[in-house]
Amino acid sequence: MKIGYPCINWMLKATPKKFRLASYSEQRLCESVEWNLYMLEKILSWNLERGFLFFRISSDIVPFASHKVNTFNWQEHFKKKFKEIGDFVRAHGIRISMHPNQFVLINALDEKILERSIAEIEYHCDVLDLMGLDESAKVQIHVGGVYGDKEKAIERFVERYGKLSSRARKRLVIENDDKLFSVSDCLKVSEKTGAPIVFDYFHHLCLNSGESVLDAMQACASTWTKSDGILMVDYSSQKEGFKRGTHIDSIDAEDFKRFLSLAEGIECDVMLEIKDKEKSAEKSLSLIRAFQ
DNA sequence: AGTTGTCAAGCTAGT
DNA sequence: ACTAGCTTGACAACT
Numbered sequence A: 001m002k003i004g005y006p007c008i009n010w011m012l013k014a015t016p017k018k019f020r021l022a023s024y025s026e027q028r029l030c031e032s033v034e035w036n037l038y039m040l041e042k043i044l045s046w047n048l049e050r051g052f053l054f055f056r057i058s059s060d061i062v063p064f065a066s067h068k069v070n071t072f073n074w075q076e077h078f079k080k081k082f083k084e085i086g087d088f089v090r091a092h093g094i095r096i097s098m099h100p101n102q103f104v105l106i107n108a109l110d111e112k113i114l115e116r117s118i119a120e121i122e123y124h125c126d127v128l129d130l131m132g133l134d135e136s137a138k139v140q141i142h143v144g145g146v147y148g149d150k151e152k153a154i155e156r157f158v159e160r161y162g163k164l165s166s167r168a169r170k171r172l173v174i175e176n177d178d179k180l181f182s183v184s185d186c187l188k189v190s191e192k193t194g195a196p197i198v199f200d201y202f203h204h205l206c207l208n209s210g211e212s213v214l215d216a217m218q219a220c221a222s223t224w225t226k227s228d229g230i231l232m233v234d235y236s237s238q239k240e241g242f243k244r245g246t247h248i249d250s251i252d253a254e255d256f257k258r259f260l261s262l263a264e265g266i267e268c269d270v271m272l273e274i275k276d277k278e279k280s281a282e283k284s285l286s287l288i289r290a291f292q
Numbered sequence B: 001a002g003t004t005g006t007c008a009a010g011c012t013a014g015t
Numbered sequence C: 001a002c003t004a005g006c007t008t009g010a011c012a013a014c015t
Helices: A026-050 A079-091 A111-130 A150-163 A166-171 A183-193 A201-206 A213-221 A253-263 A278-291
Strands: A003-006 A054-057 A095-098 A138-142 A172-175 A197-200 A231-235 A268-272
Touching: A003 A278, A026 A054, A026 A079, A026 A278, A054 A268, A079 A111, A095 A111, A111 A138, A111 A166, A138 A166, A150 A183, A166 A172, A172 A183, A183 A197, A183 A213, A197 A201, A197 A213, A201 A213, A201 A231, A213 A231, A213 A253, A231 A253, A253 A278, A268 A278
Parallel strands: A003 A054, A003 A268, A054 A095, A095 A138, A138 A172, A172 A197, A197 A231, A231 A268
Antiparallel strands: none
């Protein structure tokens, strides 16, 4: 079981450098990407020293990567650096994921939204391909919107999925969300597309069809083939006193131990989606050691 | 130097 | 009709 956290390391003050569309320039873009790649290297070695072998790379690593304003061939320009980081990742058996944001909706009704979504997915694939990572490095998205008819929304997802590039289909995985598409909905999508399912533990507690965590998790695990690697799990828990679905600021030891016993025996890599990032990740490692 | 409004993109539920 | 929330800060313009 590899443990990781998403995108940011607070201790290293490693947050991706961004800028506004209005300030776009090639120089600004290059400066940002250069910094972001430098920080990514820092994070990955920091992680390795402490035993974190799972990491989610921020979608902001290349600002405006899929925006039409960006005509710069950043892929070519940063090829060497991406490859170098990818070599490090492979040499140490680090697992990588990426998670495009909520604007990526491949079941959108609007063609323009679909077009932008595909461009964004292609960008994420570019990053992982440039790093030279195999198919176990994934790009995770949610099924998307319901648009008043869940069955039709699923059908649209399946149809659109079939038209994606083959490299996108190799990387794309779907994740159950907390409001619209549960694990059982995702299973329907997975059956028809072959896309593996990332099991989101917290989302499953928010939205399910009555299945146990174990059953849901096993069902998700069975959607991953050998080349996909083992099941990816997103872990978080409820921030008490806030509305359902709000992520906790710091890991809840009891809840995490409960998760560990529920997940016992299922091979998986766990991403801790918790606000204080590496701090909770470090706590989780000591909880895991105590658990074993 | 410190504060604050706003940021590429969309959906849904809640006010 | 409008906003918070989502993977959520931090850029950039203003005191």
